[in-house]
Amino acid sequence: MAGQEKAVDTNDADRFADGVEISEQELAHRKQFLELGDADVARLTGINDLARRYADEVIDDFYRHLMSFGDTRSFFSDPQVLRHVKSMQKEYFLRLTQGKYDLDYVQDRLRIGAIHERIRLPTKSYLGMYNFYLRAVAARLVEAFEKKPGEAWATFLSLLKLTFLDMGLAIDTYIASSERTIRAQQEAIQELPTPVLPFREGMLLVPIIGIIDAQRARQLTEQLLGSIRSNRAKMVVIDITGVQSVDTRVANHIVQTVEAARLMGARVILAGISPEVAQTMVTLGIDLGRILTVGDLQSGIERAEHMLGYVVARSRAGETAVG
Amino acid sequence: MRASILKQGNVLIASVQGSMSDADLAQMRDELVGDVRRYRSTGVIVDVTMLDVMDSFAARTLRGIAQIIKLLGATAIIVGIQPEVAFAMVQLGLTLEGIHTALDLEEGLVVLKALGTEAHER
Numbered sequence: 550m551a552g553q554e555k556a557v558d559t560n561d562a563d564r565f566a567d568g569v570e571i572s573e574q575e576l577a578h579r580k581q582f583l584e585l586g587d588a589d590v591a592r593l594t595g596i597n598d599l600a601r602r603y604a605d606e607v608i609d610d611f612y613r614h615l616m617s618f619g620d621t622r623s624f625f626s627d628p629q630v631l632r633h634v635k636s637m638q639k640e641y642f643l644r645l646t647q648g649k650y651d652l653d654y655v656q657d658r659l660r661i662g663a664i665h666e667r668i669r670l671p672t673k674s675y676l677g678m679y680n681f682y683l684r685a686v687a688a689r690l691v692e693a694f695e696k697k698p699g700e701a702w703a704t705f706l707s708l709l710k711l712t713f714l715d716m717g718l719a720i721d722t723y724i725a726s727s728e729r730t731i732r733a734q735q736e737a738i739q740e741l742p743t744p745v746l747p748f749r750e751g752m753l754l755v756p757i758i759g760i761i762d763a764q765r766a767r768q769l770t771e772q773l774l775g776s777i778r779s780n781r782a783k784m785v786v787i788d789i790t791g792v793q794s795v796d797t798r799v800a801n802h803i804v805q806t807v808e809a810a811r812l813m814g815a816r817v818i819l820a821g822i823s824p825e826v827a828q829t830m831v832t833l834g835i836d837l838g839r840i841l842t843v844g845d846l847q848s849g850i851e852r853a854e855h856m857l858g859y860v861v862a863r864s865r866a867g868e869t870a871v872g
Numbered sequence: 873m874r875a876s877i878l879k880q881g882n883v884l885i886a887s888v889q890g891s892m893s894d895a896d897l898a899q900m901r902d903e904l905v906g907d908v909r910r911y912r913s914t915g916v917i918v919d920v921t922m923l924d925v926m927d928s929f930a931a932r933t934l935r936g937i938a939q940i941i942k943l944l945g946a947t948a949i950i951v952g953i954q955p956e957v958a959f960a961m962v963q964l965g966l967t968l969e970g971i972h973t974a975l976d977l978e979e980g981l982v983v984l985k986a987l988g989t990e991a992h993e994r
Contacts, residue, residue: 774955781975808967809958814951814974814983 569721571655580650583714589707590648596704597646599693600686604639607685611638614681621674637661642682645711658715662722672723679712743769745776751783752853753815756846758791766802773806777815784853785810788846790821800835807840816841816856820849875900877907883915883984884908885977890922897933905940914946915984919977921952931966938971947972947987951980 571579580586612635615621625631641661644654665675687705694701741759748754753776757769773785787803789795795803807817819842822830830837843849854861873889874896884907886900904916918934920926938948949972953961961967972987974980 770959771955774958778955778975781979783975783979805959805962808962809955812950812953812958812961812968812973813955814979 569659569718569725571652571659571718573652576652576655579714579717583710585650585707585710585714589710590650592704592707593646593711594648596690596693597643599689600643600646603686603689604642607642607682607689608635608639610685611678611681615678618674620671624668624670645708645715650711650714655718658718659722662719663726665719666723666726672720675719675723676716679716683709683712741765743772745772747776747780747782748786748850749854749857749859751781751857753777753780753782753785754788754850755785756788756791761792761795761799763798763802766799766806770802770806770809774809774813777810777813782815784857785815785817786820786846786849786853787817788820788849789826790823790846792826793823795826795829797833797835800830800833804835804837804840818843818849818853820844820846875903877903879907879911879913882911882913883917883981884911884913885917885919887919887921888923890924892923892930894929894933897930901933901937901940904937905944908941908944908946915987916941916946916948917977917980917984918948918950919952919980920950920957921954921976923952923957924954926953926957926961926966928964928966931961931964931968935968935971938968947984949974949980949983952976 612625612631615625625634644657683705686708690701690705691698694704738759743755743757743765746754746756753773755769755773761769773787776782777785787807803819807819810817817840819837819840821844822842841852843852851861873891875889875892876887877900878885878887884904886904888897888900892900904918907913908916916937918937920934923930934950938950941948950968951974953973972983974983
């Protein structure tokens with residue numbers, strides 16, 4: 550079990566390595582911006598004993614608060630998980646007052662941010678938790694420095710700076726993660742295969758779905774022209790029912806592909822141009838005059854079959870629809 | 873390198889080699905035109921399968937051949953344009969407008985037959 554957890558943790562740490570990259574310089578810059586200096590570090594380490602004394606109490610309050618809200622409660626429904634999280638949280642709080650806010654510290658914070666992101670804890674809850682913690686600690690500080698309210702206030706401000714450093718890192722992990730997701734999805738869209746399907750002898754069907762960018766258009770052309778040769782196709786039906794938009798470049802690319810196919814002795818029928826795409830093409834002044842276009846895929850296939858001399862007839866069994 | 877021109881019934885088949893200079897191409901054109909008259913051919917197939925680059929001169933020459941042959945009362949078909957060549961040609965605007973094309977020699981013969989040039993004279 551312990552081994553398993555370890556494996557997960559390292560995995561997470563790796564995930565950040567490509568997401569958020571904090572260099573020594575960047576850390577120094579962030580600290581500078583928050584005006585987090587040696588005096589703050591001294592003050593924070595000064596309350597380490599105090600923090601140790603109050604840690605359990607603060608954490609109990611903290612989770613009582615969390616458990617009183619439905620959306621946060623759902624994250625800690627398992628008592629075993631709750632116990633584990635509490636001990637982690639204690640460590641986390643204590644770490645705030647242990648000094649050495651270096652790259653290791655940053656890495657640790659990023660890791661924790663990623664864990665929260667992974668369980669999909671909303672940022673509002675995450676930040677809300679910081680807020681609760683700061684208020685709880687503020688009350689303790691006021692009690693502890695009863696005689697020196699100035700000191701309590703200064704220590705609190707130091708803590709505020711450090712927690713803001715933490716929050717910044719945490720938010721970065723959230724953003725990095727969603728950016729990763731967006732990137733992965735973009736790649737998935739780009740890698741959507743555009744199959745060139747032999748439909749009948751001498752006939753190819755190319756259904757295009759999604760976004761056609763320049764790279765995908767080029768790939769499509771290569772694949773289609775190659776398939777015309779290898780399948781000895783004479784008719785190609787390109788169905789663009791699933792294409793929401795085209796730009797000038799892509800439209801021109803389609804036109805060029807159709808012409809290239811003709812040079813290889815194949816005719817292309819373009820089927821399923823949506824009203825929006827049609828309008829765009831006209832507005833952009835793209836000349837599809839020489840291209841055979843039909844309304845939908847069915848018409849495209851029928852036209853292609855007709856041109857190849859196929860006669861499709863329904864059998865008697867089909868007419869009566871008896872299996 | 874010179875193009876080889878073969879006579880097959882009423883059809884002339886010219887194979888363009890991979891390395892033909894502009895002069896070679898022009899010579900092929902002249903020979904084809906002469907042969908169409910001499911043999912009273914009804915169809916001409918120009919096979920460019922071996923050609924991996926088509927420049928504007930070559931495209932213009934092919935186009936010229938097709939037009940001249942049409943004036944002589946025969947039909948010309950360009951066959952065997954490779955996928956990469958086809959796309960490169962289109963990008964250069966060399967679309968061989970109004971000229972018959974077919975995938976390869978075999979298809980070219982089928983197209984000629986369909987156009988009735990072979991049946992015409994037997």
